[in-house]
Amino acid sequence: MRDFIKRYEGLYLFSRSPAVIIAAIVGLAIIIGAVFAPWIAPVNPYDLSSFSLMDGLLPPVWEEFGTERFLLGTDDQGRDMISSILYGARLSLIIGVSAMIIATVLGVGLGLAAGYFGGRFDAVVMRIADIQLALPAILTALLIDGIARGILPPEVQEDVRVAVLTIAIALSLWVNFARTARASTFVQMNKEYVQAAVMQGQHPIRVMFVHILPNILGPLLVIMTVDLASAILLEATLSFLGIGLPADSPSLGTLIRIGMQFLLSGEWWILWIPTLFLVALVVSINVVGDFLRDVFNPRLR
Amino acid sequence: MLRVENLTVKFPSRFGDVTAVEDMVMSIDVGEIHGLVGESGAGKSTVGAAIIGLLQKPGYVADGDMMLGDTDLRRLDRFEAHALRGKRISMIFQDPQTSLNPLMRIEDQLIETILAHEDISVADARTRAVDLLDEMGIENAAARMQSYPHQFSGGMRQRVVIALALCTNPELIIADEPTTALDVAVQSQVLDLIRRLADVRKVGFMLITHDIGVIAQIADTVTVMRHGKMIENGPTAQVLGQPKEDYTKQLMAAVPPLDRKIARFKVPDEDGIITPSEARGNAAEAWLMRGIKEDPIGLTLDQVNVAFPGVRTSLWKKPDPYVALRDISFDVKPGTVVGIVGESGSGKSTLAKTLTGLIKPVSGTMTMGGAPLPGGRERARNHPSRQLIQMVFQDPFSSLNSRHRIGAILAEPLWLYGLETDKDARRKLCIDMLSLVGMPPEAIDKYPHQFSGGQRQRIAVARALLARPKVLICDEPTSALDVSIQAQLLNLLKGLQAAFGLTVVFISHNLSVVRQMADDVVVLRNGKIREVGASETVYTTPTADYTKRLLALTPVMPAAWRA
Amino acid sequence: MVYFIAKRLIQSVFVMLAVAFLAFSLFRFVGDPITQMTGVETSVADQERLREDLGLNDPFVYQFARFTGDMLQGDFGFSYRTRQPVAEMIATRIPATLELGIVALLISLFVGIPAGVYTALRPRGVATQAILMLTLVGVSIPTFVIGIMLIFFFGVQLGWLPTFGRGGTVHLGGWETSFLTVDGWRALILPAITLGVYQLTLTMRLVRAEMMEVMQSDYIRFATARGVPMGRLYFKHALANTMVPVITIIGLQFGGVIAFSIVTESVFQWPGMGLLFLESIRFVDIPVMGVYLVVIAFFFVLVNLIVDLLYVVIDPRLRIRDVS
Amino acid sequence: ETFNWASTTDPQTMDPHAVNSAPVLSFLNNIYEGLVRRGKDMSIEPSLATSWEPLEGENGWRFNLREGVTFADGSAFTAADVMFSYERASNEAADVRSWFAPVTDVRVVDDFTIDFVTSAPNPLFPSSIANFMILDSDWATANDAALPARDAENFATLNVNGTGPFTVASRDPGVKTVLTPNASWWDTAEHNVTEATFTPIGNSATGLAALLSGDIDFIQPIPLQDVAQVESRDGFSVLEGEETRVIMFGFGHEHDTLLYSTDVTDVNPFQDPRVRMAAGHALDMASIDRVLFRGKIETANQLVPAGISGYSDANENRPDYDPERAKELLAEAGYPDGFTFGLKCTNDRYINDEALCRAAASMFAAVGLNAELSTGPVRDYWPQLREDDFDMYLLGWSPGTFDMEHPIRFLLHSQDDEAKLGSWNFGNYSNARVDELLPLIQQEIDADARQAMIDEVVQITQDEVAYIPLYTQPLIWASKDNIDLTQRADNFFMLRWVTVN
Numbered sequence A: 001m002r003d004f005i006k007r008y009e010g011l012y013l014f015s016r017s018p019a020v021i022i023a024a025i026v027g028l029a030i031i032i033g034a035v036f037a038p039w040i041a042p043v044n045p046y047d048l049s050s051f052s053l054m055d056g057l058l059p060p061v062w063e064e065f066g067t068e069r070f071l072l073g074t075d076d077q078g079r080d081m082i083s084s085i086l087y088g089a090r091l092s093l094i095i096g097v098s099a100m101i102i103a104t105v106l107g108v109g110l111g112l113a114a115g116y117f118g119g120r121f122d123a124v125v126m127r128i129a130d131i132q133l134a135l136p137a138i139l140t141a142l143l144i145d146g147i148a149r150g151i152l153p154p155e156v157q158e159d160v161r162v163a164v165l166t167i168a169i170a171l172s173l174w175v176n177f178a179r180t181a182r183a184s185t186f187v188q189m190n191k192e193y194v195q196a197a198v199m200q201g202q203h204p205i206r207v208m209f210v211h212i213l214p215n216i217l218g219p220l221l222v223i224m225t226v227d228l229a230s231a232i233l234l235e236a237t238l239s240f241l242g243i244g245l246p247a248d249s250p251s252l253g254t255l256i257r258i259g260m261q262f263l264l265s266g267e268w269w270i271l272w273i274p275t276l277f278l279v280a281l282v283v284s285i286n287v288v289g290d291f292l293r294d295v296f297n298p299r300l301r
Numbered sequence B: 001m002l003r004v005e006n007l008t009v010k011f012p013s014r015f016g017d018v019t020a021v022e023d024m025v026m027s028i029d030v031g032e033i034h035g036l037v038g039e040s041g042a043g044k045s046t047v048g049a050a051i052i053g054l055l056q057k058p059g060y061v062a063d064g065d066m067m068l069g070d071t072d073l074r075r076l077d078r079f080e081a082h083a084l085r086g087k088r089i090s091m092i093f094q095d096p097q098t099s100l101n102p103l104m105r106i107e108d109q110l111i112e113t114i115l116a117h118e119d120i121s122v123a124d125a126r127t128r129a130v131d132l133l134d135e136m137g138i139e140n141a142a143a144r145m146q147s148y149p150h151q152f153s154g155g156m157r158q159r160v161v162i163a164l165a166l167c168t169n170p171e172l173i174i175a176d177e178p179t180t181a182l183d184v185a186v187q188s189q190v191l192d193l194i195r196r197l198a199d200v201r202k203v204g205f206m207l208i209t210h211d212i213g214v215i216a217q218i219a220d221t222v223t224v225m226r227h228g229k230m231i232e233n234g235p236t237a238q239v240l241g242q243p244k245e246d247y248t249k250q251l252m253a254a255v256p257p258l259d260r261k262i263a264r265f266k267v268p269d270e271d272g273i274i275t276p277s278e279a280r281g282n283a284a285e286a287w288l289m290r291g292i293k294e295d296p297i298g299l300t301l302d303q304v305n306v307a308f309p310g311v312r313t314s315l316w317k318k319p320d321p322y323v324a325l326r327d328i329s330f331d332v333k334p335g336t337v338v339g340i341v342g343e344s345g346s347g348k349s350t351l352a353k354t355l356t357g358l359i360k361p362v363s364g365t366m367t368m369g370g371a372p373l374p375g376g377r378e379r380a381r382n383h384p385s386r387q388l389i390q391m392v393f394q395d396p397f398s399s400l401n402s403r404h405r406i407g408a409i410l411a412e413p414l415w416l417y418g419l420e421t422d423k424d425a426r427r428k429l430c431i432d433m434l435s436l437v438g439m440p441p442e443a444i445d446k447y448p449h450q451f452s453g454g455q456r457q458r459i460a461v462a463r464a465l466l467a468r469p470k471v472l473i474c475d476e477p478t479s480a481l482d483v484s485i486q487a488q489l490l491n492l493l494k495g496l497q498a499a500f501g502l503t504v505v506f507i508s509h510n511l512s513v514v515r516q517m518a519d520d521v522v523v524l525r526n527g528k529i530r531e532v533g534a535s536e537t538v539y540t541t542p543t544a545d546y547t548k549r550l551l552a553l554t555p556v557m558p559a560a561w562r563a
Numbered sequence C: 001m002v003y004f005i006a007k008r009l010i011q012s013v014f015v016m017l018a019v020a021f022l023a024f025s026l027f028r029f030v031g032d033p034i035t036q037m038t039g040v041e042t043s044v045a046d047q048e049r050l051r052e053d054l055g056l057n058d059p060f061v062y063q064f065a066r067f068t069g070d071m072l073q074g075d076f077g078f079s080y081r082t083r084q085p086v087a088e089m090i091a092t093r094i095p096a097t098l099e100l101g102i103v104a105l106l107i108s109l110f111v112g113i114p115a116g117v118y119t120a121l122r123p124r125g126v127a128t129q130a131i132l133m134l135t136l137v138g139v140s141i142p143t144f145v146i147g148i149m150l151i152f153f154f155g156v157q158l159g160w161l162p163t164f165g166r167g168g169t170v171h172l173g174g175w176e177t178s179f180l181t182v183d184g185w186r187a188l189i190l191p192a193i194t195l196g197v198y199q200l201t202l203t204m205r206l207v208r209a210e211m212m213e214v215m216q217s218d219y220i221r222f223a224t225a226r227g228v229p230m231g232r233l234y235f236k237h238a239l240a241n242t243m244v245p246v247i248t249i250i251g252l253q254f255g256g257v258i259a260f261s262i263v264t265e266s267v268f269q270w271p272g273m274g275l276l277f278l279e280s281i282r283f284v285d286i287p288v289m290g291v292y293l294v295v296i297a298f299f300f301v302l303v304n305l306i307v308d309l310l311y312v313v314i315d316p317r318l319r320i321r322d323v324s
Numbered sequence D: 001e002t003f004n005w006a007s008t009t010d011p012q013t014m015d016p017h018a019v020n021s022a023p024v025l026s027f028l029n030n031i032y033e034g035l036v037r038r039g040k041d042m043s044i045e046p047s048l049a050t051s052w053e054p055l056e057g058e059n060g061w062r063f064n065l066r067e068g069v070t071f072a073d074g075s076a077f078t079a080a081d082v083m084f085s086y087e088r089a090s091n092e093a094a095d096v097r098s099w100f101a102p103v104t105d106v107r108v109v110d111d112f113t114i115d116f117v118t119s120a121p122n123p124l125f126p127s128s129i130a131n132f133m134i135l136d137s138d139w140a141t142a143n144d145a146a147l148p149a150r151d152a153e154n155f156a157t158l159n160v161n162g163t164g165p166f167t168v169a170s171r172d173p174g175v176k177t178v179l180t181p182n183a184s185w186w187d188t189a190e191h192n193v194t195e196a197t198f199t200p201i202g203n204s205a206t207g208l209a210a211l212l213s214g215d216i217d218f219i220q221p222i223p224l225q226d227v228a229q230v231e232s233r234d235g236f237s238v239l240e241g242e243e244t245r246v247i248m249f250g251f252g253h254e255h256d257t258l259l260y261s262t263d264v265t266d267v268n269p270f271q272d273p274r275v276r277m278a279a280g281h282a283l284d285m286a287s288i289d290r291v292l293f294r295g296k297i298e299t300a301n302q303l304v305p306a307g308i309s310g311y312s313d314a315n316e317n318r319p320d321y322d323p324e325r326a327k328e329l330l331a332e333a334g335y336p337d338g339f340t341f342g343l344k345c346t347n348d349r350y351i352n353d354e355a356l357c358r359a360a361a362s363m364f365a366a367v368g369l370n371a372e373l374s375t376g377p378v379r380d381y382w383p384q385l386r387e388d389d390f391d392m393y394l395l396g397w398s399p400g401t402f403d404m405e406h407p408i409r410f411l412l413h414s415q416d417d418e419a420k421l422g423s424w425n426f427g428n429y430s431n432a433r434v435d436e437l438l439p440l441i442q443q444e445i446d447a448d449a450r451q452a453m454i455d456e457v458v459q460i461t462q463d464e465v466a467y468i469p470l471y472t473q474p475l476i477w478a479s480k481d482n483i484d485l486t487q488r489a490d491n492f493f494m495l496r497w498v499t500v501n
């Protein structure tokens, strides 16, 4: 019985929060749309020959001059908005998720070790974290971008733009994980189960990852969702500042940056549809994140 | 003055309402100390919370009457209820450490409370506060009042808490385990204070505790609760001395006596625990026996000192180290139980951690079975003592990794020390070991949170045994448990120790418990040994003043009440 | 205390040096300053000579040593782009960024904290849900979109507030402030809101979470049990106890505020350091970028020191016992 | 009347010789003056020189200076100031010294006459120094600004003392600059501005908002796509014109292999003129005009737009949009299935540069030329081009001298570092005949003979498709209705032609 309660507690709460359900559905729909973009999207916006400038600036189907070929209209290049958005969300998610995973691995690893070993190692890690915090994300992105340009041969640079951006975003996010993991580890270190493991002579790696890690996953999971949202937004901001992705393989952020040019010109859909999409995605991730936070912190209910 | 009738409190949940308190009946007179006892989860705190109107959400009072004098406590609206709190009913919580707002001076908290209920000037309120603290026995109250809570000791803080509860002259104070967190000396002061207040000020007390000794010492009347229901109530001597109900009798039997050593405890039947007599654990027993190749091992400590880095107070001076253990020397004879007693902060846990290699002593030597036992990190991860010394920790809630299944927790030592290489064999052995400690085999696939504190401690014992240890260190293994469960665990430990010839270091602040367990006793205070000796000698003819005081202050129930 | 501050300051120098080093290694990748400095018709030989003059051909380590060496002597160099002293350029821009950052922070505090308290105390209220949802949407729209929308709505459509710049400013000694003119305040509103939205949400959520946690604590339960008035209970007892984590995060975020002011400043043509930095990137103005980063690191370190000192003010337990 | 205007970039310096960039020269033309100046139609007219004539017996020009002109601080203008300014501007520390590359000697004849001796006949010399601004020698030396600031600032970086119609009242670099009329200006003022404030606004949406909210009176430029919006609002008007800048694609002529190809790695197909021509035929300029540029561009067929001196009327055809022909040409050249290559573009340099390249890439793809597009900010673009890191690239070129000779010298002549020729011919297009014709064009005084030679160069380079000229960049300014101003083809904004009604 108690097993049941505990195990399905989250599900139960979930079933009683309509906002979370809606958010989860919206988020999931976007994610599915993004993942299966190559099969769902009417055209492939990365394939230059699949669209034509002649179709440029067509409004969504419900507007005057809209055509059914392009349900949500086209951008200034004649690209189908639906396809761009689906592929864009795909790229945004790829970047966001991988940045988040890299940040998690890096941050949790360092944070765990810092909390476990303490002392000088901890001090060094935390100073590195300070340095990272003092370097705004934009600068980190510039730095990584620059280094990649410096060391990689020109042919591959375009191909690694996504990776470069991902790493830059990950680097500006890992500190959150490191700090949280470290603080939680400190708490766990005083728990007797950890002392029992240490006392038995278990290897530090095992203690950290087998014993402590599962116990600090809760807060980390919350940060993961929050940071996924920030990663996606950060990518958009970097794109706005011109250090993001090239326009021919757009993420949602790049689409918005491009759309900004049409803020006043009457072609509202080029800006607002991707923006709406981004907002929906980020909001739903955040709502789910908040929900998880509540689930992991039963005292707050 | 307070009359509670047919009180029923429910906590709605997705499985329907959980009834925490059912048909509760009790009444408290002016100046009466009314004890409320019962095992953990019996509903004691819930009754108190219901009376003062601070039930945790989503709990609600489903039925019954609560009358304070002429006031119907159930009819009050939010604001009336809040106005009544402090003015007529106050409440004291268990932990004085956390009951005071750490960011406010004692003075401000007192004055604020007085002003909330009385229309007097700040100066008058301050005078009142000073008087009150004086009355509580805090010297130089006017000056000490300027302090923040963290600058007070635990006992003083609890006095401040009582002063706060008292400063508006309430008729009734609900004290929810007010002394559980205190050591005996302080506890006795606080209890005296409560007694005096009831007598002099005629304040009614509802004293919630599971310490029968405390109840016996000061309660006028007592109510025994179990599973949310009132079992028995009446004057203390009558209910506890001549219990009518079986449950009360069992409860009384489980209280360890301070004045003598008994062989076994009588324990109430508890669901889910198989008593060791009918346990199967034969295979596990055999496995353990096979491990006993040579004789039991003893430990010695010689001039062991442990220090922690102190707080830095100056930019240039190195901080003075804080010496937690000073010149500790004693022997643990092979196959015997050494009890270590002492008040909170005396260094008991530090000693345990030093023995297990978690802390490195700054000086001194330790040996195990004659061989030197390195301390701290110098003890290699594969040092034989890692296996031979095992420990059972104080807190059953944190000593098991809540994310691992019981099976994984138990199998870990087998795997780690290479005692059993086959996975299935490990599992079988674990199940059998569970039986040995009185746990059902299904437990192996569950998680720790699915067990009660007593059950978890059994699992912790099983984990320790599965390393085939020769030395078992128990650091307050029963302090988180209530008496009946404590009794079961002590029985279990005693049995195992005898059966396998384990050498045991048993740490507790509870003198009665140690007396039941130990062959020899070490009395610690402020990191120094005050007295060492054979247990019976120390208890009957203590030599150190400190030991005498400890023994004198420990609340006991009259021997006559013991069935 | 002295020991603590001294230790922090030493660590701070280390952090700033490291930032300077990282920053400096990044410059080589941003682009070629020379082509930005010279016109189309400048010959390659002339460019090469300029490069040599600026020491750009020296080994990297040497350049870095010179950069830090000069800086330690108080010489921050000259901008490649405008040839002005960098120290002066940054100094004239600092007030704009700081005032913007501070007002944004204040907005986030003065709106975020009450909102956090309210939503914590009425977790199921309609207003709470609305506030939570609204702020969520607020943080989900990229800052630059919010900024432009505000400009178009309040600046163009309604014509209430200026669309760019700092408006009227007054010189107070070396400090150019917009706090003393109506114009200055009007110009400050939109960018401060834009910059503050994210912080506001963060503050609100943090206060809310901490508040809900603190409300469960023993001392709040005890204060309730002895009838402390509700107002004092919420603000004096509960809120004060949420402040340690809250200022920690706010301190950490202040660095973020300054960094994110880059975006806000570029949208509002706000003449602060962030805008200067963006222009510097555009022109590969290495000295300006370098000093900017070190200044940012300095602020970050300073704010965190202040936060640490604030802990002590807020929480008596952290006051190191006086030497007795 | 007060007047507020905005543009995207702040002039980096107030020193007219320190930086040769359009924002600086445009801005300083309101403050300093040259010997000659350009009128509303770009024609050269007298300024500080009242007249000029070729030197007798040697190559060069004599300038007769205007008398009675004073600098803003009241000191008189003489030939000594011109001499001083020449020395200053041709110094190594000056970024504008290339203007004086042909000059071998300068002689002060008397206080109001000065001779510029050139190494060869140079008919274009007077117009090539229209932006050569004259500083007061005493002022500059007295303030330690005898040379342009190079790595540190000097007095002239922030302060001005010109003879022009306006002078700087206050300057806050990057934030705002306030100009007031120069009371002692020699010419009669056409404007009615009493105080003019310039603000740089980098973000185009913000700039537009500033205009629409009335915070500024005039902005240059505004994005193409917002023209309709501005025009539709009451009280605002848009000035549209053609800049002299021609946007084009260039090729890596001298590369033996493609850098970015995944399929053709052993040769460089762009060395075959047929392939280059195919690329030309692939581009649908009409759609680019309609969708990307909203009908606001003129296509280009050579490296300067019509109307610039030296423009070759004889060669007005550009490859028309003909994908079929493009495919044929590719097939002829041996690439029936096309090939992949790398296309480099800026994304912050020219109007809609990135969108243009994306559209072009898509059009190229339609005939089989699969472009790997890479766009980036201009700050690291030129270095990439200088390092030959491209297969095809985007370039915009505005003839600084407003003559066809300029692009021939910079873009068509083979690279020659010694002679400083072909310095922006990144792909090193090389044709012996073109190289031979350039000096002749430079020296020819006779207009017809000169034009004939230019026609030949244009003919050759069109046939060989040295570049694919695309269009002339449009020039779009916006202002409030009550402002009268003149838009000059070099995108210079002259306060002296502003009237506020």
Ligand SMILES: Nc1ncnc2c1ncn2[C@@H]1O[C@H](COP(=O)(O)OP(=O)(O)OP(=O)(O)O)[C@@H](O)[C@H]1O
Pocket (backbone or CB within 6 Å): B011, B018, B019, B020, B021, B038, B039, B040, B041, B042, B043, B044, B045, B046, B047, B056, B057, B058, B059, B210
């Ligand atoms: N907030 C709550 N939500 C749900 N159930 C609760 C809550 N608080 C108490 N209960 C239920 O009420 C019962 C009685 O709890 P209560 O805290 O009153 O016990 P107690 O006798 O004070 O125990 P202890 O000695 O451990 O303090 C428990 O079994 C518990 O399940």
Ligand SMILES: Nc1ncnc2c1ncn2[C@@H]1O[C@H](COP(=O)(O)OP(=O)(O)OP(=O)(O)O)[C@@H](O)[C@H]1O
Pocket (backbone or CB within 6 Å): B308, B309, B322, B324, B342, B343, B344, B345, B346, B347, B348, B349, B350, B351, B509
């Ligand atoms: N890691 C540590 N650093 C500094 N001081 C410590 C540390 N661990 C323990 N101490 C101090 O050493 C003293 C002894 O602590 P210890 O935990 O051994 O006491 P104890 O007898 O087990 O008390 P309790 O009954 O409360 O568990 C205490 O005053 C404690 O403050």
Ligand SMILES: [Mg+2]
Pocket (backbone or CB within 6 Å): B044, B045, B046, B176
């Ligand atoms: Mg309780």
Ligand SMILES: [Mg+2]
Pocket (backbone or CB within 6 Å): B348, B349, B350
């Ligand atoms: Mg202990």
